[in-house]
Amino acid sequence: MCGIFGYIGSQNPVKMALQGIKRLEYRGYDSAGIAGVDAGKLRFCKEAGKVAMLEQEVEKAHMHLEVSIAHTRWATNGAPTKENAHPHLDSAESVAVVHNGIIENYPELRETLIKQGVTFVSETDTEIVPHLIASLYQGDFLEAVRKAVSMLHGAYALAIIHRDHPDCIIAVAHESPLAVGIGSNEAFISSDSQAFANYTRDVLFLSNGEIAVVKRGHYEVFDVSNQQITRDLQRIESKPQVSLKGEYEHYTLKEIHEQPTVLQNAFAGRLREEYGTVQFEELKFDVNDLLSIERILILGCGTSWHAGYLAAYMIEDIARIPVQVEISSEFRYKNPIVPHGTFVIAISQSGETADTLAATRELQAKGAKVLTLCNVHGSTMDRESDACVYLRAGPEVGVCSTKAFTNQIVILFLFTVMLARMRHLNRQEGQAFLQAVKALPQQVQAVLDMEKHIADIAKRYAHHDNFFFLGRRYMYPASLEGALKLKEISYINANGYPAGEMKHGPIALINENCPTVALCANKQTFGKLLNNLMEVKARNGKVIAIAPEGTEGLSDIADEVIWVPETIDELASVPTSVAAQLFAYYVALERGAEIDQPRNLAKSVTVE
Numbered sequence: 001m002c003g004i005f006g007y008i009g010s011q012n013p014v015k016m017a018l019q020g021i022k023r024l025e026y027r028g029y030d031s032a033g034i035a036g037v038d039a040g041k042l043r044f045c046k047e048a049g050k051v052a053m054l055e056q057e058v059e060k061a062h063m064h065l066e067v068s069i070a071h072t073r074w075a076t077n078g079a080p081t082k083e084n085a086h087p088h089l090d091s092a093e094s095v096a097v098v099h100n101g102i103i104e105n106y107p108e109l110r111e112t113l114i115k116q117g118v119t120f121v122s123e124t125d126t127e128i129v130p131h132l133i134a135s136l137y138q139g140d141f142l143e144a145v146r147k148a149v150s151m152l153h154g155a156y157a158l159a160i161i162h163r164d165h166p167d168c169i170i171a172v173a174h175e176s177p178l179a180v181g182i183g184s185n186e187a188f189i190s191s192d193s194q195a196f197a198n199y200t201r202d203v204l205f206l207s208n209g210e211i212a213v214v215k216r217g218h219y220e221v222f223d224v225s226n227q228q229i230t231r232d233l234q235r236i237e238s239k240p241q242v243s244l245k246g247e248y249e250h251y252t253l254k255e256i257h258e259q260p261t262v263l264q265n266a267f268a269g270r271l272r273e274e275y276g277t278v279q280f281e282e283l284k285f286d287v288n289d290l291l292s293i294e295r296i297l298i299l300g301c302g303t304s305w306h307a308g309y310l311a312a313y314m315i316e317d318i319a320r321i322p323v324q325v326e327i328s329s330e331f332r333y334k335n336p337i338v339p340h341g342t343f344v345i346a347i348s349q350s351g352e353t354a355d356t357l358a359a360t361r362e363l364q365a366k367g368a369k370v371l372t373l374c375n376v377h378g379s380t381m382d383r384e385s386d387a388c389v390y391l392r393a394g395p396e397v398g399v400c401s402t403k404a405f406t407n408q409i410v411i412l413f414l415f416t417v418m419l420a421r422m423r424h425l426n427r428q429e430g431q432a433f434l435q436a437v438k439a440l441p442q443q444v445q446a447v448l449d450m451e452k453h454i455a456d457i458a459k460r461y462a463h464h465d466n467f468f469f470l471g472r473r474y475m476y477p478a479s480l481e482g483a484l485k486l487k488e489i490s491y492i493n494a495n496g497y498p499a500g501e502m503k504h505g506p507i508a509l510i511n512e513n514c515p516t517v518a519l520c521a522n523k524q525t526f527g528k529l530l531n532n533l534m535e536v537k538a539r540n541g542k543v544i545a546i547a548p549e550g551t552e553g554l555s556d557i558a559d560e561v562i563w564v565p566e567t568i569d570e571l572a573s574v575p576t577s578v579a580a581q582l583f584a585y586y587v588a589l590e591r592g593a594e595i596d597q598p599r600n601l602a603k604s605v606t607v608e
């Protein structure tokens, strides 16, 4: 996580750096800082809290810089304090460093430096880097950086400046993304090229320990063995998309409300209705690649993993292909068996999640083809995978994923129909599935129209500190997602559980203070779910049901019902999840929680 930005050129380096880290705030917002060279001296300013707090301090300090680096932090080593905020400097204030990633061998390096007389002022792993560079510096900045970097283990993207070298920034990246943008008589360094795409779209993506010496309109790149290498600039096509809150109090609410439109975008131009199938223009695989799939492995984290879990049910039900779905952070440390015919689907809104990226790299090394589903054009996973299907959800600013999730479900469903049509599904069956997809935007709008009713229920239950979300089959991953939404933005303990498992232990927690949100939209298992809800009721548990219109049997069981339009089981998680998102939003609002940027979280999780 963490966002790095650097600027050298004829525009105001202070202004450019602050603007840059504001765009990177989705990567962390615990603290922020800026440093640069001014008349042969390093000047810096740091603040705990968001970039807006730093801006106020910078203004008071009247900073003028010739070159700048800046950082917005998501704390890993050390609490989110001003002392631990980046940039970090050596004791003589000659070198300043901003860092994204984790330096795993920092305890040993720190010990060695302490023995040499160095005093540390922060608890971070990063602080060893400026001290190391300063101790190795003998007039050659690049040489000192090279030697220091060769001693680091772990994942790191670094931007480094030296008070004696105001004409350059040195950028280093190893298993952590870093982009260098080259404009006319200026240059940028950023964790995300979108942060400077308004100024230049000529970009170089560093990787594998490469070091770049970046000057105004110019760069040189060196590989790990210190050889200068030729790296051409790539032109990124997409312009940064800007999202404004408009009439909404929070981005999260705005993004929940955008779902009818973005769901439409998810399938627009992709349906081949006459043939009851689907075509993705980004899917570069040929028919034989897709026909030879014998097994699918799906990877993701958090909400993206929940979408993958739903897809596993869909693909096995409809396309009859065996599916394994894995949490990337667990999978990457397995020694995976990847039999011939395995096709990998990596799901990531951001396209930058470190665990999913590492897992897919390992699978590609084993020869598997990787299809990524992601929302961000030009992200690392977009660039590295064999093909990428875009979610078309538009920028998702709220840390809590909402519209990206429902678009993931729809795209995975469309992919399923396509695979099934290539195998056994007949045209009429395919057409019926496409009709169900086309009805979703209107059905989701109907859920949004019940906002007031959902908000009233949320207010009445917002004082509870524990919730269960229960469902069966498709409603089980949906219950995991519903519980995650509530946890993330309202800080309430919520457990998503397969309803049939309650009697194997968790039912011990049910009482009048622990309400259950029952996701009732899986027709095939509804009778079984009703039995499970009766067991909850018998223990004085309150039940809030989210159920398709016309569902019978709930009147004696549910204390509250949120009716959602009926659809097929495979897609029922879409309207159900929108209702659960609104419920979580209004509980969080009632509790006064910070909704768009919840504590301890970040939008893009670029550390393990």
Ligand code: M6R
Pocket: 301, 302, 303, 304, 347, 348, 349, 350, 351, 352, 353, 356, 399, 400, 401, 402, 484, 488, 603, 604, 605
């Ligand atoms: O960008 P990704 O989809 O790879 O992110 C994965 C998770 O970090 C993400 O879904 C997270 O769980 C969200 N905050 C959920 O709302």
